[in-house]
Amino acid sequence: MRVVVPFGGRSPKTRLAPFLDADERREFSLAMLRDVLAAIERAGGDPVVLADAPVDIDVPVTVDDRPLTDAVNDELGGDEPIAVVMADLALATPETLERLFETAGDVVAAPGLGGGTNALVVRHPDFSVDYHGASIADHRTIADDTGASFVEFDSMRLAVDIDEPSDLVEVLLHGQEHSREWLAENGVRLDRGDGRVGAVRGCR
Ligand SMILES: Nc1nc2c(ncn2[C@@H]2O[C@H](COP(=O)(O)OP(=O)(O)OP(=O)(O)O)[C@@H](O)[C@H]2O)c(=O)[nH]1
Numbered sequence: 001m002r003v004v005v006p007f008g009g010r011s012p013k014t015r016l017a018p019f020l021d022a023d024e025r026r027e028f029s030l031a032m033l034r035d036v037l038a039a040i041e042r043a044g045g046d047p048v049v050l051a052d053a054p055v056d057i058d059v060p061v062t063v064d065d066r067p068l069t070d071a072v073n074d075e076l077g078g079d080e081p082i083a084v085v086m087a088d089l090a091l092a093t094p095e096t097l098e099r100l101f102e103t104a105g106d107v108v109a110a111p112g113l114g115g116g117t118n119a120l121v122v123r124h125p126d127f128s129v130d131y132h133g134a135s136i137a138d139h140r141t142i143a144d145d146t147g148a149s150f151v152e153f154d155s156m157r158l159a160v161d162i163d164e165p166s167d168l169v170e171v172l173l174h175g176q177e178h179s180r181e182w183l184a185e186n187g188v189r190l191d192r193g194d195g196r197v198g199a200v201r202g203c204r
């Protein structure tokens with residue numbers, strides 16, 4: 001299956017600014033992208049990066065600098081099933097993605113914590129996306145309005161997208177190779193100090 005991976009490479013992950021500077025956010029977002037692409041390939045998918053600027057990566061890249069929703073909708077509408085998997089799913093494994101790709105439904109959606117839609121499989125030509133805000137609720141409504149069946153895919157690994165500094169805890173504990181290593185090499189580590197687990201930066 002063709003798997004579109006949206007990637008905003010121009011100024012990625014601004015919500016991580018309290019932790020990482022602009023160059024670091026670019027490097028870390030590329031590490032997550034590499035992990036996601038590797039997991040998709042190992043799950044049997046054919047990934048294509050849909051980026052807002054050129055990106056040096058070893059899979060086909062479509063550059064489209066329109067807003068996310070417009071760029072993704074341009075990819076939908078064909079007769080073949082297509083998946084959309086976000087580039088910041090640093091916990092995604094091949095096994096989870098394989099299960100997602102095999103789940104039956106006109107629209108299969110993996111919700112993100114906080115209301116987003118982290119991954120989709122679309123098998124209906126009239127379905128379109130509307131990202132941002134509580135997009136998981138909007139996608140259910142769009143599916144209903146187009147007569148497409150909507151199936152919610154229940155997965156911890158696809159629910160955690162890496163947006164906020166507190167999400168880095170999940171990468172340190174459950175992240176895939178490049179993302180976890182990038183954090184370790186750049187001094188980001190778990191702090192279990194007072195019984196609560198957090199991510200901190202710097203020496204012990
Ligand atoms: N092609 C494309 N992808 C985007 C764009 N904005 C975000 N993305 C990707 O969409 C997914 C979800 O992105 P968000 O978490 O909403 O935004 P972000 O830019 O990564 O992070 P913030 O700056 O903290 O909001 C990630 O895979 C991003 O790389 C865009 O304008 N174009």
Ligand SMILES: C[C@H](OP(=O)(O)O)C(=O)O
Binds near residue numbers: 131133134
């Ligand atoms: C693209 C957006 O991602 P979030 O801003 O929720 O991470 C969404 O899933 O609608």
